[in-house]
Amino acid sequence: MAAEGKIDPMHQFTVEPLVPLNVGGVDLSFTNSSAWMLVTLAVIFAFMAMGMKRQLVPDRWQMAVEGLTGFIDDMVRVNIGPEGRRFTPYIFSLFAFILVANLLGLMPFGIIPGFHAFTTTSHFSITGVLAVLSFSIVLIIGFWKHGLHFFSLFVPHGTPKVMIPLIASIEFISFMVRPFSLGLRLFVAMIAGHILMEVFGSFVVNGFNAGGLGTGISLISFLFIVGVAALELLVAAIQAYVFALLTSLYLNDAINLH
Numbered sequence: 001m002a003a004e005g006k007i008d009p010m011h012q013f014t015v016e017p018l019v020p021l022n023v024g025g026v027d028l029s030f031t032n033s034s035a036w037m038l039v040t041l042a043v044i045f046a047f048m049a050m051g052m053k054r055q056l057v058p059d060r061w062q063m064a065v066e067g068l069t070g071f072i073d074d075m076v077r078v079n080i081g082p083e084g085r086r087f088t089p090y091i092f093s094l095f096a097f098i099l100v101a102n103l104l105g106l107m108p109f110g111i112i113p114g115f116h117a118f119t120t121t122s123h124f125s126i127t128g129v130l131a132v133l134s135f136s137i138v139l140i141i142g143f144w145k146h147g148l149h150f151f152s153l154f155v156p157h158g159t160p161k162v163m164i165p166l167i168a169s170i171e172f173i174s175f176m177v178r179p180f181s182l183g184l185r186l187f188v189a190m191i192a193g194h195i196l197m198e199v200f201g202s203f204v205v206n207g208f209n210a211g212g213l214g215t216g217i218s219l220i221s222f223l224f225i226v227g228v229a230a231l232e233l234l235v236a237a238i239q240a241y242v243f244a245l246l247t248s249l250y251l252n253d254a255i256n257l258h
Contacts (some may be wrong), residue, residue, distance in 0.1 A: 009198035013122055013191065033126070036118045040101045047100075068096075072244065079248040083255050087248070090137070094130065095244040102236030106229065121191040121239075124161035125182060134247045142254035153257055172210060182246055186239050193232040200225045 017029035051065025058066065072092040076084045098121060105119025120126050142150040154171040155164055200221045207218030 004160060006182065008150060009195045010193045010200075012116065012118075012194060012198060013162065015123070020131060023221055024046075030215070032118050033120050034148050036104065036120050037101070037126075039122065040097060040104060043100050043104070044096050046049060048130070068092075069238065075245060077243070078247050080252045080255060084248065087137075091248055095240050098130070098186065098243055099237060099240035101231070102240060105190065105194070106232055106236060119190055119194060121192060122187055127186040128179075128183040130243070131179040134182065134250065135179035137207055138250045138254045141251065145255060146257060151256070153253060178246075186243055189235055189239050193228060197228050236242070 015031050017027075017031050018035060020031065020032035021028045030251050033088070048065060049059075051061040051063075053062050069092060072095055073085075073088050076088045076091055080087065101119065101121045105117050105122065107117045109115055109117045142153070146152075154168045154175065156167065156171070159167050202224070203221035204218045207214035207216075207221065
């Protein structure tokens, strides 16, 4: 909350230490962000554990796990080819972590006094690390498989010789921007939706407190919250898919030099 009873839409993104720890002047505190990342991993582990029974007649959990893993496997196979199969576990881990983290941040835990959900993917430090990790894998695979020939990725086939310096420069800049855009896209999508819901939430509270015409504004704002929440559920899934899809496409560039 901000001063004068106004709602601060940025307060929900504050990283707060739960277990303060300082070692040699370095802050190693266990924060709410760390806690929610552990919750995310626990949810993924529980989901996978309950669905990996390998029954002849699968139950709902097994069907859900098989459907999700099959979805990612098809994505990797289509975008990378047979050689991309080895990267399926990594792509699946990316997709599952981002999806669950996004969805947990939308859960209405705020009805519990003093407790609220924390969206780890609303911090660029988290999405940026995921993007840099994916980009690093792309670079390692590219140079390991092709050596210095990997630089041919920046010169499209059929480029006139006179245009090579210009085209190569543009392609190189475009390539180096990938990790930034990959992490920024997810970060912006998540933080924007949460801010919007918080703002409409303040309209609901202030409108009811004001009474009269304010009550009508509160009801309209509540309808907006419902609509934004539904859109955020869709965005949560889309952003996880886009992150995994772009990672597989970047790996395809490194493996096949398209």
